[in-house]
Amino acid sequence: MSGDSLTPPLSPEGNGFHFEELLEPSPPKVPKADEENGDVCFCCLGELSGKESTYHSDSYWRAGFLHRLFSSPSRCLLPATEPLSLFSHTWPCSIIQNSNIDKLFLILRQQIGELQSLAQRSRVSFVLEDTVDGQDIREQCCRFLQYVMISLQSGSVGEDNLDKVICSLHSLLLYMGRLSELPHHVIQSTSVGNKSSVSHQCLHLHLDVYWRLLSIFHQLQIKYPGYRYSRRLCVMPDNDIDSSLYDQMLHLVLWDLVGLAHLRYVNKVVNPQKTSMFSCSCVKELWLLIVKLTEWRSSNHIGESFWISLHHVIKSVIEVENQAVLTEAEDSALMLNPPDGFKTDDAVGLCLWIMYCVSPLFAQKVPGSITTEASAVSNYHDLQSLLKKLLSTSGLTEGIMRRHLKTCLLLTSNWEPNTSILITLWDFFYKRLNQNESYQSSTGTLEGLACVEQSVVSMYDRCKQWTEGHVGSLDKETSFQLFLRLLSQHVGKLYSSGSTQEWKQVKGRIYSKFHARRVQELMESGLYNLSTLFITLGMTADLEDVASKLCDFYDMLDVQSITFAKRSVVWRGAFTLMLVYVERNMDVGFLADRMMAAFDNAVSDFGAAGIDSKHLLWKLILIYIEGLQEVIETSSTLQLSEYKLICPAVHKLLTVCSEHELRSTLSMLHSVVQKFRQVRLEAGREVLSTVRCSLQHAEFGGALWRNVYSFIVDHAQTLTPPAVIADIAASFCLLSLTCPSDDRSLTFLTVFQTFASSDKVNVSISCRFLSHLLSCGEVMDKLQSDLDNYERFIISVWFRCCLYVPAGSQMLVEITRPVLQLKAVRDILQQADMSSVEDIDQAPLLFLKALEKAHIKILDWQERMAFQKQVIPYFCDVQKHIAPILRTMTPQEVVNNVYKMTGYLVKHCAKLIYVRQDVIVPSLISSLVVPHNVLNPDKPLNPVFLKVIRDHLQLFIEGLSKLPYDRDPFVQRRLRDIVNVYLPKFSMRSSSVSMTASSVTTVHPVVPRDT
Structure with missing residues (x-):
């Protein structure tokens, strides 16, 4: 130029x-x-x-x-x-x-x-x-x-x-x-x-x-x-x-x-x-x-x-x-x-x-x-060209896939949906469903590891995150999970816009890839990826069609030959689908039928399995119990055939569990009972309660009473029942107010009396049971209407709890507060010039003192007799209550509390409850103070007995000293035994003891000891 x-x-x-x-x-x-x-x-x-x-x-x-x-x-x-x-x-x-x-x-x-x-x-x-x-x-x-x-x-x-x-x-x-x-x-x-x-x-x-x-x-x-x-x-x-x-x-x-x-x-x-x-x-x-x-x-x-x-x-x-x-x-x-x-x-x-x-x-x-x-x-x-270029790259790593798929996901979030990129990515990932190691980051960090969810809830929540577009966990997700996000994002837009043809194209491409041989080739990770794929599609598009197809694929697996790990994935997938159904307010009957049959087989195998198999089966069973709990907790009405999950195999499981397994199972079942009771209360407040609601709830309640309550009653009578037994029993008792059992003998009153006062039921269960219920106004009203002399009954069971539970226990406080509100208790306190009880921990002792003061203030003979007739039933079963403890003299803290409370009873109320025709005081003295082995010098004394006698003997002596021992040979003999046996053994020099001993030996000559 x-x-x-x-x-x-x-x-x-x-x-x-x-x-x-x-x-x-x-x-x-x-x-x-x-x-x-x-x-x-x-x-x-x-x-x-x-x-x-x-x-x-x-x-x-x-x-x-x-x-x-x-x-x-x-x-x-x-x-x-x-x-x-x-x-x-x-x-x-x-x-x-x-x-x-x-x-x-x-x-x-x-x-x-x-x-x-x-x-x-x-x-x-x-x-x-x-x-x-x-x-x-x-x-x-x-x-x-x-x-x-x-x-x-x-x-x-x-x-x-x-x-x-x-x-x-x-x-x-x-x-x-x-x-x-x-x-x-x-x-x-x-x-x-x-x-x-x-x-x-x-x-x-x-x-x-x-x-x-x-x-x-x-x-x-x-x-x-x-x-x-x-x-x-x-x-x-x-x-x-x-x-x-x-x-x-x-x-x-x-x-x-x-x-x-x-x-x-x-x-x-x-x-x-x-x-x-x-x-x-x-x-x-x-x-x-x-x-x-x-x-x-x-x-x-x-x-x-x-x-x-x-x-x-x-x-x-x-x-x-x-x-x-x-x-x-x-x-x-x-x-x-x-x-x-x-x-x-x-x-x-x-x-x-x-x-x-x-x-x-x-x-x-x-x-x-x-x-x-x-x-x-x-x-x-261009995006399609870039994806094809990416997927054809040799040596493609998981880290690179994650990085680029995150960009694709966010890039297309505001674009119209597109099926071509979904099909391109699906053709890539389908071949790698089993390659769990390919979904691991090369950095070796925990975030880079592919995650196979170990619970139904986590599986559901993860799929929910993908379908709702939550991006908080993007950096921790695998490339396959990012693909599921893309799939949900685009399919969701297509389905909601009515583009059924494109949706059919996508699902047809996915469905056609699976057949019996291919499904059986899937390992645990592959089966998990298959499950999350279909659950994500179900949450996004046609739930019934997708769920039915996934169940068909599950049916292609031979239950007898697949591993426990793969069975676990199938169970989690089925329960996750149930959660989706419940969220959509759709009946879960067909899924529940499949699961209850599989659960029954697993429980039967569990009962007869060896240690190794039992451990694996328990993991499988735990998925069912947790899934059952989550499905019921998620449901707002319990009208979707959820009752089918509470099948007879649940009762069978309870009978073959170990103690640790039983506690876990009962805790979950307790939440189920509470949820059902809550739904029943809400349904009762509804003016228009549907026939379907009534029928579904009747089925649900019947399943609970048949398969859970019967076990609760039996296990409450064992020596060491878990505390959750009392919790479930209380919930069943409350449930009986709105949904009684088909068995007409299981009324509210029979359930309450069984757990509150039955000698067959472990007393620890009774105490915890009462701590839940006595503070409930509805329960107290029901007892007042259904039970004659209900206050006498409540005071009796309360004192039984006082014998076993030491003062200061929160459980005893919960029982004592409503007892102090009873009219009979308020009247007694008022007669004894105790208008209020400021220290709730001292309420049992103050009540006994109030009885004594009220009795002393009554001068009329007939009124005294009426007062005695009122009070004696409060304590007539004390001997029966403490008999199991006296046989074993364990646990020591309970033995000590029994002697203390009985000693206070004798000290303050011996004169009130002692009558010639009754045996309350004599039996207490015979079993507590001077048992047979004390009178037999050839038998060694229990060290626990010696300690509690030493700590509480004075209470019994002070009570006996108030009795008319000049007219009663029994009292003479008991006091003489105490003087001859305990004073020399313990070198006791208490003024009251000495005075009583001198009175006995002076006024009444010593007679030969009974054989």
């Missing part, structure tokens, strides 16, 4: 040009507002995070540049008829038509060259930042290019002068060079360093020129649609020589922006979803402007859409077709794509990241625009 070369000299003086020749003598005043609008350039807010960022008020976006670009050219920001203020001088308005327009471009390039040269030297030398005003150069460049664009927009440039202007613009582009060709420290100036540095200004100058040239070429195509420039800016895809200047410039800019993103991707990206592609707000703004301008052009049939324009770049990056073909005459004028030095080792990751970061830009509305813009524009064509 000769005289028309596109590469100009650095200085305008080289051509003997003096720009003073073009100056006008008196520069006119340019309006400030117009001047500022003409000087708009990129205003950097710094490096961006992964979140959205605002833009500077003077940016192209905020200043409404696009809106004016899309509008009619009737109002120009800088009228082409006015002189141009540039480079501190005023130029004639006809400069755009003057033959010396190229001289003005030379001055501009000289300014740009000075800035670029200084930026290159700034890395290796100490450069004073004020040697050149980079911001001013950028503003002057933008102002001049704005003038050129307005001149084109207004038609001020004649067609004969158009080639010269475009050639000068081309020359400017070549002189500046590619953004990708800038030194590394200049490119990095967006994220580090001073924003006023020459490196920063140099980089942003490229962004300004890129955008201004795109705007000018856009206006050129609008104003001069038939214009064809004789040269090309760059080599286009497929060597398209007919592409417009805008398309060529856009291709150049996109490649440079992709190169800029690549540098950031290589150096900074660890988590693509949390790292912005935009090194600063200006880079993001340029992408946004390009997206909006290109989409506007596409909607007005001027050019390709943005995604298609970007597709040419993505295709080249994927296929690594980096060799451009140059024509022989244009080698020096053409720019090559990709830029020199562009090479990536992760083309898929880079392109996915670019699409992920750019896609949200479509949702932003152009300032000043009144049109409603789409929230998202999809690009499944």
Whole structure:
């Protein structure tokens, strides 16, 4: 090239040009507002995070540049008829038509060259930042290019002068060079360093020129649609020589922006979803402007859409077709794509990241625009190509799959659904259902391990997270689980929109992959992946169809030959499906029938199994019990055939469990009983209770009474029943108020009396049972209506608890509080001048003292007899209650409490409850104080007995001393035994004991001891 070369000299003086020749003598005043609008350039807010960022008020976006670009050219920001203020001088308005327009471009390039040269030297030398005003150069460049664009927009440039202007613009582009060709420290100036540095200004100058040239070429195509420039800016895809200047410039800019993103991707990206592609707000703004301008052009049939324009770049990056073909005459004028030095080792990751970061830009509305813009524009064509490229990569690791699938998931969350990517991914994962090790991260961290859920709830919750779009656990999920998220996301949109044909296509592709042989080949992990796949589909689309199909696949397994681990997965899958059914308020009968049959077989095997098999079977049974509990807890009405799960095998299981297993099972069953009672209460408050509700609840209650309650009664009579027995018994007693058993003998009263006072029921169960129920007003009202002398009964069972439970126990406190509210107890306390009991722990002792005081205050003989008749039943069964403890003398703390409470009873109430016809006091003295082995010197005394006698003997002696021993031979003998046996043995010198002993020996001669 000769005289028309596109590469100009650095200085305008080289051509003997003096720009003073073009100056006008008196520069006119340019309006400030117009001047500022003409000087708009990129205003950097710094490096961006992964979140959205605002833009500077003077940016192209905020200043409404696009809106004016899309509008009619009737109002120009800088009228082409006015002189141009540039480079501190005023130029004639006809400069755009003057033959010396190229001289003005030379001055501009000289300014740009000075800035670029200084930026290159700034890395290796100490450069004073004020040697050149980079911001001013950028503003002057933008102002001049704005003038050129307005001149084109207004038609001020004649067609004969158009080639010269475009050639000068081309020359400017070549002189500046590619953004990708800038030194590394200049490119990095967006994220580090001073924003006023020459490196920063140099980089942003490229962004300004890129955008201004795109705007000018856009206006050129609008104003001069038939214009064809004789040269090309760059080599286009497929060597398209007919592409417009805008398309060529856009291709150049996109490649440079992709190169800029690549540098950031290589150096900074660890988590693509949390790292912005935009090194600063200006880079993001340029992408946004390009997206909006290109989409506007596409909607007005001027050019390709943005995604298609970007597709040419993505295709080249994927296929690594980096060799451009140059024509022989244009080698020096053409720019090559990709830029020199562009090479990536992760083309898929880079392109996915670019699409992920750019896609949200479509949702932003152009300032000043009144049109409603789409929230998202999809690009499944490129995404599909990227996925195929990814899945065909040799040595594909789980870590890479996770990283890219997370990007795909978030990228398509606002796009319309697409089945092609689902089918592509399914064909990949189907072959790897069994490859659990392939779903492990190479980092060796716990987050990288594939998770096979060990409970029904966790399996349900995990599938629920996928279908509801919760992203909190994304970083811990396997690639297969991320695929399930994608599947749910897209299928859910298809199904909800009524696209049944596409849903049938997806499920048909999935269903067709499984047959009997394939299902039997699945290992535990494969079976788990199959289950979660179908449960996720069921939650998303047609639940009944999917559940039925999954059960068909489960039926293909031979229960007798598959491992316990695989059986566990099947059981968890079935119960998880039940939870989904219950959530949808759908009947679970067909699933419950399958599970109760499998459970019955497992329990039968459990009863006859050896230690090793028993351990594995118990894990299986525990899944059923936990699943049963969760299904019932989740149900709000219990009208969905849940009762079928409480089958006879539940009772069978209770009879063959070990103690630890029994506690776990009973705890879960207790929650079931409580849930049913709660539902019954709520149903009772409903005015319109349906027939179905009544029938379902009758079946549920019958199953509980038959299969659970009968065991509770039997086990309550053992020596060491767990405390939960009492809890369940209390719940059954309350349940009998609203849903009694079919067995008419099991009324509320019989249940209450069985556990409250039966000698067959362990007393610890009775005490805990009463602590639950006596504080319930409904129970007390029912006892009052159904039981004669109910207060006498309650006081009797309360004192039984006082014998066994030491003072201070919370359980005894819960029993004592309602007892103190009984009318009979309040009357006794009032007669004894004890209006209130401040210390609840002392209530039993205070009650005995109150009985004594009240008895002493009664002077009338008949009233005394009536009072005795009232009180004696409170304590008539004491001997029967304490007999089991006296036989074993264990546990020691209970033995001690028995002696203490009985001693206080004798001390304060012996005279009240002792009558010649009764045997309360005599039997207590015989069994507690002077048992047979004490009188037999050949038998050693129990050390526990000796200790409690020593601690509590004085209580018995003080009580006996108040009796009329002069008229009763029994009392004489007992006191004589105490004096002859215990006083010498313990060397007791208590004044009361001595006084009593002396009284006995003085008044009554010692008679021979009974044999």
